Amino acid sequence: MNLALSDEQAMVRDMVRRFLADRYDATTMAKGPMSSDDWRALGELGLFALLMPEQAGGLGGGAVEVMIISQELGRALAITPLAEAILLCGRALAADQAVGGWTDRLMQGDALLAFARGGEVVDGRLSGLADIVRDGVNADAFVVETEVGALLLVDVQDSGIRRIPVRLVDGSMAANVRFDAALAQPLTAPASLWAEAHTLAGLSIIAELVGAMSTLLDLTVDYIKQRHQFGKPIASFQVVQHRCARMYTWLEQSRSLLLKAAMVGEKERTRAVTTARAYIGDTALKLAEEAVQLHGGMGVTNELAVGRGLRRVLLLSRLHGGGIAARSALAA
Known part of the structure; x- marks a missing residue:
């Protein structure tokens, strides 16, 4: 399995990262849903067309492109309807020529x-x-x-x-x-297309969670280097180092499961995404809670990105049944 991105995929990642960096920082992350103007701008960049099937006039991007874009949105703690609006609803419309007008508007960011x-x-x-x-x-x-x-x-x-x-x-x-x-x-979406849409929407959600985990860990490491107690930065305390090491382990394990889910063959992808959801859904919430605790009382407020990030992770980790539903599906 080749884990490296192609040049085109790396360009997409960098483009989305720059777009979001211009609009979000620690003071604005997860403060509210992405504006309609910014959503439309993403459509004009061609991101939604990239994620739509060729039969609907899109560019036929697959699981790796879904992972790349969703992970960057998660890193910015951006609140968007990508998973359901584009990957579920968009693909449900893809097989129906009679609703082509909706599909075009959706890809341009003009319709939700x-x-x-x-x-x-x-x-x-x-x-x-x-x-x-x-x-x-x-x-x-x-x-x-x-x-x-x-x-x-x-x-x-x-x-x-x-x-x-x-x-x-x-x-x-x-x-x-x-x-x-x-x-x-x-709508006449074939069962196989609808099942694929659910799988890609699930992949998008866990990719957002992994992106959010990365940002919350970075914010926490920066904070503990600056916060002093007893005349020392709290990053020098062994118990804090151990907690951050555990958070890093959770992130890397989650990232590995995400990569596997995005890069396996289509026949294996549904189970791989379900397996990743079973772990990442709960682990992302644990990491977010640790980030808040290491920030102290201010961590739960809306003033800090970690507090807003915790609430974003709480929502994402519970979508479509979260880890509980994923484990039940694996056990069935």
């Missing part, structure tokens, strides 16, 4: 799609409740997976949609969405 579960269809209309739909407040349309597994596209312009805002732990907004006989367009 949200993924919802729940409801049933009667005579082409969707009714039911979808709880905690991420980015559901600002979504222009919903990709809905019904209780029987059917995929639908629902435009928010339909009068049969009601949204109740819900603020999540990282400060982003979700919604409880009620569909009251809303007009729904069936």
Whole structure:
């Protein structure tokens, strides 16, 4: 297995890193969702097209590109809808030529799609409740997976949609969405394509977690070098060194599992991503908690990036069932 990035992949990584460095630092990380202007700018850079299949007009980027982009977003603690809007909803639309307009707008960053579960269809209309739909407040349309597994596209312009805002732990907004006989367009995504979309969305989430772990460790090491107690930097205390060494071990183990999940063959990827989620979901949260503790009381406040980072990691580590769901899937 070749673990080195190609020249093109390294260029993508560096481009995303520069873009985010211009917009985020320790005072702004995870302070709120990425602005619509910045999201649109990422679309103009071609990142969303890179992650979309060629059949939808994209560039056909694969798991490694998903890992690269998501990890950089995680390093900046950027709050974005990448995993669900692009990798889930975008790929659900990829096989339907009739919704090509949505696909184009999505790749350009001009439209936001949200993924919802729940409801049933009667005579082409969707009714039911979808709880905690991420980015559901600002979504222009919903990709809905019904209780029987059917995929639908629902435009928010339909009068049969009601949204109740819900603020999540990282400060982003979700919604409880009620569909009251809303007009729904069936999607024809093959089961294999939909399964691949879920796998890549899971890969994106764990890549964001690994990126966030890296930043939280760096912030913590910088802090303990500056903080003095008993006339010495606390970095000189053996117990603090041991705790940082343990955090570093968690990060490197997580990074190794992420690399394996991104670089194995397609037939092995679903299990590799599930295995990585089973470990990284819980480990990232432990590292974030250690980072906060080593910062002391200020670590839990919204003034420091580690406090905001903890809340971001808490959300990411619980998405789609988190480590518990991943371990259950491995045991099944």
